[in-house]
Amino acid sequence: MEELSPSQLATYLSKFLLAVREKNGEEYEPTTLRGFRSSVERYLKKHRYCESVVTGQSFARTRETLRSKQKQLKRDGKGNKPFEAASLTKEEIEMLYSSGAFGCNSPQALINTLWYNNCFHFGLRGGKEQRDLKWGDVLLKKDTEAGPERNPVFLYKLYKAKRPESYMDNNAPFYLAVNHANASKADLPGLKWFKPQPMGVNKLNSLMKDCAQMAGIGKDKRITIHSARKTLVQKLQDNNIPPPKSYK
DNA sequence: TTGGTCGGGGAGTGTGTAGA
DNA sequence: TCTACACACTCCCCGACCAA
Numbered sequence: 001m002e003e004l005s006p007s008q009l010a011t012y013l014s015k016f017l018l019a020v021r022e023k024n025g026e027e028y029e030p031t032t033l034r035g036f037r038s039s040v041e042r043y044l045k046k047h048r049y050c051e052s053v054v055t056g057q058s059f060a061r062t063r064e065t066l067r068s069k070q071k072q073l074k075r076d077g078k079g080n081k082p083f084e085a086a087s088l089t090k091e092e093i094e095m096l097y098s099s100g101a102f103g104c105n106s107p108q109a110l111i112n113t114l115w116y117n118n119c120f121h122f123g124l125r126g127g128k129e130q131r132d133l134k135w136g137d138v139l140l141k142k143d144t145e146a147g148p149e150r151n152p153v154f155l156y157k158l159y160k161a162k163r164p165e166s167y168m169d170n171n172a173p174f175y176l177a178v179n180h181a182n183a184s185k186a187d188l189p190g191l192k193w194f195k196p197q198p199m200g201v202n203k204l205n206s207l208m209k210d211c212a213q214m215a216g217i218g219k220d221k222r223i224t225i226h227s228a229r230k231t232l233v234q235k236l237q238d239n240n241i242p243p244p245k246s247y248k
Numbered sequence: 249t250t251g252g253t254c255g256g257g258g259a260g261t262g263t264g265t266a267g268a
Numbered sequence: 269t270c271t272a273c274a275c276a277c278t279c280c281c282c283g284a285c286c287a288a
Contacts, residue, residue, distance in 0.1 A: 125259095127281060177249075200250045205282065225281065226259075 006051045006058035013040065013053065014065040087230040092217045097150070101211035104149040104158055107178045107193035112211050114159055115175070115204075117152045119228035126225030127205050131198075135163075136170020162193040173198040 004012070040053055053059050088096075096102040102116060103109040118124050118133065140156060148154065160168075167176060176194035208225045212218035 125280075129280095180249090197250085203249075209282095 009053075010059045010062045013059070013062045017062070017065050017069055088217075088223070088227055092215070093231075095215040095217055096211055099215040101214040102149075104155060107162065110155060110159055110162070110193070111175060111178065111199070112207060113149070113155055115207055116228050117155065118174075120232050121152060123229065123232055125229060126208060126227075130175065131173075131204055133174040134170060135168065135172040135174050138174065164192050164194065164196045166196050167194075175199040175204060177203070 051058055053062065093102075096116075100106070100109055102113045104113070115126075115130060118130060118138075119126055124130050124133065138156070140153065143153065163176060167173070175198065177197045177199050179193055179195045205225055208223060208227055209218075212223040212227075217223060
């Protein structure tokens with residue numbers, strides 16, 4: 001497309017924005033169309049194209065087409081964020097603990113709870129930021145007496161005791177794969193619950209969904225990996241904590 | 249069970265601007 | 269000057285698929 005003149009490209013883009021549909025024939029969400037345009041813009045920038053699709057004069061009609069299309073889609077009921085992640089209620093968090101999805105009685109429950117704590121207390125995103133987390137990124141500054149399963153310090157110390165020695169240096173991944181061979185005899189003292197191997201990206205990304213399934217929640221709402229972070233934001237809002245200045 | 253990749257699409261953040 | 273909102277742009281979640 002970088003070989004087309006701006007006026008030719010503008011015409012093609014306008015036609016594309018009007019005609020494009022999902023594979024099943026459905027209309028796309030308004031933000032998706034905007035994303036398509038941004039993708040084209042990025043591509044053209046990379047190829048040093050002479051004009052910007054977003055601000056260039058030759059693309060004024062394309063912009064108008066996109067605006068009209070977005071308005072039409074909104075009128076048709078699109079743009080209501082059908083895939084928006086839902087936050088967790090107090091009752092649902094209780095169910096996660098009572099079902100055994102969260103807690104400290106199994107390697108999987110332990111790592112699920114650590115993941116949730118890191119989302120909820122440190123505001124980490126559920127996937128990449130958690131996966132990039134290293135063992136040395138989390139330091140125990142203030143100790144506390146070993147206590148209940150909901151005490152983050154207790155869980156951290158238990159996790160430390162159950163990790164293999166070879167994965168204790170600062171650059172080791174924080175989340176390790178569960179050793180399922182040992183999971184059935186998890187209460188044996190000194191047994192390592194985790195393998196010297198990072199938890200996989202697919203496993204980490206489906207962690208919250210698996211927990212919700214185990215606890216029997218999320219049938220009427222969308223519980224995803226983002227739900228834990230959303231719960232944190234919801235709680236901050238409910239307690240009238242203002243957003244940081246940089247959010248303005 | 250894992251890593252890697254891809255396409256679709258929602259979420260997050262910085263910036264510009266109209267209006268109070 | 270402040271605030272709310274829209275826009276521009278980027279990030280990355282998510283599911284599917286495949287091979288190891």
